[in-house]
Amino acid sequence: MPQILGVSVDALTMDDLHRIIGKIVSNDEKAIIANHNLHSLYIYHHDARMREFYKLAKYAHIDGMPIVFLGQRLGFQLERRHRVTYVDWIRPLMKEAVQNHWRVFFLGSKPGVGEKAAELLSSEFPGLKIHTHHGYFDITPESVENQSILEQIRRVNPHLLLVGMGMPRQERWILENLNDISANVILPAGACMDYVAGVVPTPPRWMGQVGLEWLYRLFSEPKRLWRRYLIEPWFILRLFLKELVGNRAHRQE
Structure with missing residues (x-):
């Protein structure tokens, strides 16, 4: 498990993730499969609760080509196929769900968006068993809304x-x-259903492969994403340069 800029990531391909999920489900286990991109790296170093979350995750795959590039520069054996982002993964994952008779629950997005995405995915993958609930609710653990959602998931x-x-x-x-979560595999999935539903434009896939997807997203949602893409990377750059210099000094000893 590479340690890149202070965080642990797993060099997993899409096929690797499908095998891991299949094993967890077959063994009736419960596991978090998290992911890392530059934004999560930044939050990880500024939020103790985020660090606590990643300690509980069984795996953390790479969701961002810049992490692959940075890892390569730091000497890790990472390839483009080790970047698995939900824009590309959601449909193959739903195909696996149909083939393996997995039940799916999506919690998130604005009211109506998850439902629309679920309808589109169900039409693409007949037999898909998917339930949804929007993410605009009181997330206080003891709140009535939160307890109601947990009960829906249990059902x-x-x-x-x-x-x-x-x-x-x-x-x-x-x-x-x-x-209190009743599920085998828990996946923090970001805006995946927003892309499926078409409420957020999907970046051209070639941009993701060359590490420029962030630029498309910045121009698509500048008010929401300007800080993430114009401010946070400077912190990541400092971490990278510090680690790069440290690695070189270690090799020279």
């Missing part, structure tokens, strides 16, 4: 629970409710 008893409420809100919700 469905999903094999896959995708939580798409943005970082770090989705991770905090998982962390605070983990003992």
Whole structure:
């Protein structure tokens, strides 16, 4: 498990993740499969609760080509195929769900968005068993709304629970409710259903492969994302340069 800029990541391909999920479900286990991108790296170093969340995650795959590039520069054996982002993964994952008869629950997005995305995915993958609930509710663990949602999840008893409420809100919700969540595999999934539903434009896939997807997203949602893409990377750059210099000094000793 590489340690990149102070965080642990797993070099996993999409096929690796499908095998891991299948094993967790077959063994009737419960596990968090988290992910890391530059935004999560920044939050990780500024939020103790986020660090606590990642300690509980069984795996943390790479969701961001910049992490692959930075890891390569630091000497890790990472390839493009080790970057698995939900924009590319959601449909193959739903295909796996149909083939393996996995029940899916999506919690997140604005009211109506998850339902629309679920309808589109169900039309693409007949037989998909998917339930949804929006992410605009009082996430206080003891609140009536939160307890009602946990009960809905218990009734469905999903094999896959995708939580798409943005970082770090989705991770905090998982962390605070983990003992009461009835699901085998818990996946913080960000805006995946927003892309499926078409409420957020999907970046051209070639941009993701060359590490420029952030630029498309910045121009698409400048008011929401300007800080993430124009301010936070400077902190990441300092971490990278510090680690790079430290590695070189260590090799020279």
